[in-house]
Amino acid sequence: MPRERSMSGTIPSMETAHDDLKDNTIIIVFGASGDLAKKKTLPALFGLFRQNFLPKDTKIVGYARTKMDKADFDKRATGYIKNPDDNPEISNAIDAFKQTLSYVAGGYEDGESFIKLNEHLEEIESRYQSKECNRIFYLALPPSVFIPVSQNIKEHCYVTKGGVNRIIIEKPFGKDLDSARHLLGSVKQWWTEDETFRIDHYLGKEMVKNLLVLRFANIALGAAWDKNHISNVQITFKEPFGTEGRGGYFDEFGIIRDVLQNHLLQVLTILTMERPVSFAAEDIRDEKVKVLRSIPPIEKEDTLLGQYVSANGKPGYLDDDTVPPNSICPTFAATTLWIHNPRWEGVPFILKAGKALNEAKVEVRIQFKDVTQGIFKDIARNELVIRIQPSEAVYMKLNTKTPGLYTRAIPTEMDLTYKRRFTEAKIPEAYESLILDALRGDHSNFVRHDELDYAWKIFTPILHWVDGQNGPRPKPAPYPYGSRGPKELEEYIRKRGYRRADDAYFWPVTNMASL
Numbered sequence: 001m002p003r004e005r006s007m008s009g010t011i012p013s014m015e016t017a018h019d020d021l022k023d024n025t026i027i028i029v030f031g032a033s034g035d036l037a038k039k040k041t042l043p044a045l046f047g048l049f050r051q052n053f054l055p056k057d058t059k060i061v062g063y064a065r066t067k068m069d070k071a072d073f074d075k076r077a078t079g080y081i082k083n084p085d086d087n088p089e090i091s092n093a094i095d096a097f098k099q100t101l102s103y104v105a106g107g108y109e110d111g112e113s114f115i116k117l118n119e120h121l122e123e124i125e126s127r128y129q130s131k132e133c134n135r136i137f138y139l140a141l142p143p144s145v146f147i148p149v150s151q152n153i154k155e156h157c158y159v160t161k162g163g164v165n166r167i168i169i170e171k172p173f174g175k176d177l178d179s180a181r182h183l184l185g186s187v188k189q190w191w192t193e194d195e196t197f198r199i200d201h202y203l204g205k206e207m208v209k210n211l212l213v214l215r216f217a218n219i220a221l222g223a224a225w226d227k228n229h230i231s232n233v234q235i236t237f238k239e240p241f242g243t244e245g246r247g248g249y250f251d252e253f254g255i256i257r258d259v260l261q262n263h264l265l266q267v268l269t270i271l272t273m274e275r276p277v278s279f280a281a282e283d284i285r286d287e288k289v290k291v292l293r294s295i296p297p298i299e300k301e302d303t304l305l306g307q308y309v310s311a312n313g314k315p316g317y318l319d320d321d322t323v324p325p326n327s328i329c330p331t332f333a334a335t336t337l338w339i340h341n342p343r344w345e346g347v348p349f350i351l352k353a354g355k356a357l358n359e360a361k362v363e364v365r366i367q368f369k370d371v372t373q374g375i376f377k378d379i380a381r382n383e384l385v386i387r388i389q390p391s392e393a394v395y396m397k398l399n400t401k402t403p404g405l406y407t408r409a410i411p412t413e414m415d416l417t418y419k420r421r422f423t424e425a426k427i428p429e430a431y432e433s434l435i436l437d438a439l440r441g442d443h444s445n446f447v448r449h450d451e452l453d454y455a456w457k458i459f460t461p462i463l464h465w466v467d468g469q470n471g472p473r474p475k476p477a478p479y480p481y482g483s484r485g486p487k488e489l490e491e492y493i494r495k496r497g498y499r500r501a502d503d504a505y506f507w508p509v510t511n512m513a514s515l
């Protein structure tokens with residue numbers, strides 16, 4: 001008898017062992033006047049609310065220095081919720097969502113403001129039936145105020161009469177190894193690891209979460225997942241817009257801290273770690289840490305830096321008013337990591353990220369080794385591409401015989417494009433998925449303190465070189481706004497083993513020698 005469809009594909013260890021959703025919960029969003037809160041955090045909370053994923057009677061409190069009344073805050077909190085066709089179901093849900101919102105204005109450094117916030121929280125909680133109350137504190141704030149805010153929350157807003165307290169912290173967690181240790185160490189004085197959820201929102205993206213299933217639930221892929229079969233791997237982040245007003249923040253951090261050291265490194269660890277004993281948070285994070293420990297610090301010789309310049313009427317990085325004049329902050333970087341373990345020794349992992357490029361795309365491209373020559377000549381390499389965004393997809397480049405009376409192989413694609421295969425599925429926003437995990441107390445998709453320590457060890461020497469701490473600052477290569485990056489990039493990836501299928505020397509007219 002065929003197996004029930006609903007019985008197949010369960011992943012028990014992904015579904016258990018969480019401290020489940022608690023009723024009587026307040027989510028407090030610090031920095032509620034800011035960019036992240038309005039574009040991501042509050043819309044994600046709305047998404048969870050609308051799909052009934054928030055615990056019963058959840059209330060959301062915005063907090064920031066900016067003075068706002070409830071109407072202003074409601075407007076800001078719902079301004080980025082998408083409802084292009086004025087769907088009445090969504091409009092009604094927005095109205096109901098507004099009933100959960102309130103706002104308190106106050107500072108980040110003074111205890112008085114937090115006492116006032118606590119009074120507001122207690123007033124809400126006095127309306128709950130049960131005595132147990134739970135508070136989730138979400139810091140959508142610049143890191144400069146993480147320390148006083150986590151201290152003030154602990155001293156003035158932490159519930160002690162039963163219930164849970166959790167704190168969610170946004171990246172960047174520091175600027176280098178020492179500053180990260182200082183930041184993490186300070187927060188740890190007040191918050192236990194169990195209460196702390198460090199967000200890297202790439203861990204909430206559907207295709208990043210899919211990596212574990214793709215790798216470990218497919219024996220065919222798992223069998224080829226090593227240095228014997230894989231030639232090189234590229235993890236690429238491309239954005240088609242520049243810093244545009246965020247230059248003040250960006251110039252202090254640069255593209256390596258903004259994207260490579262966190263988002264792309266997280267993808268790399270999940271792609272390369274050994275199979276965890278279970279999908280429990282600590283089992284996954286133990287494996288991630290092991291792979292990070294096998295990666296030596298990046299060499300400057302392995303790094304290519306770029307900065308976008310004006311082209312086709314689009315402004316260059318230095319034309320952004322929020323960027324200091326003559327800045328040599330990189331807006332593009334390509335770098336190569338090596339993993340010294342038996343599975344990956346000798347395989348280059350190229351991480352590249354850039355602003356103001358020719359397209360929006362984040363993908364993992366795994367290029368396999370050449371097939372043995374003999375019966376074939378100059379056959380294109382297999383590639384497995386996992387497109388994280390936009391339009392989630394997994395496709396494999398395979399060689400197949402050209403149909404007809406030809407004696408040629410042609411590279412083609414076995415394509416799993418999500419919007420074609422899963423027509424009904426709604427892919428959750430990364431922040432929806434992560435906030436839900438935090439509400440459930442599931443740390444699997446959050447960054448553990450030791451992961452961060454190792455991540456900073458890998459990147460700190462190169463960051464100090466870029467910052468000019470040990471000598472003159474390197475000058476990034478210019479690239480035009482809207483291009484593929486610096487012109488040196490093509491040679492950079494070729495030198496690290498990448499071969500294009502259309503390379504002339506690689507793909508001649510006849511390639512099936514013995515057919």
Ligand SMILES: NC(=O)C1=CN([C@@H]2O[C@H](COP(=O)(O)OP(=O)(O)OC[C@H]3O[C@@H](n4cnc5c(N)ncnc54)[C@H](OP(=O)(O)O)[C@@H]3O)[C@@H](O)[C@H]2O)C=CC1
Nearest residue numbers: 031033034035036037064065066140141142143170171172
């Ligand atoms: N924006 C994004 O897309 C992403 C952001 N992040 C991270 O999220 C956090 C918040 O980012 P974002 O919302 O863009 O930042 P904002 O610059 O918008 O800051 C958020 C709020 O914090 C307050 N604030 C700003 N600067 C300071 C300061 N120097 N001292 C004290 N308070 C300040 C402001 O509120 P007020 O003055 O009203 O108190 C502001 O509205 C950061 O850590 C960022 O790296 C992570 C991923 C993506």
Ligand SMILES: O=C1O[C@H](COP(=O)(O)O)[C@@H](O)[C@H](O)[C@H]1O
Nearest residue numbers: 171201239258259263362389430
């Ligand atoms: O953390 C950040 O991520 C965004 C890109 O996020 P995405 O989900 O749109 O891919 C990036 O624009 C920003 O500079 C960086 O701080």
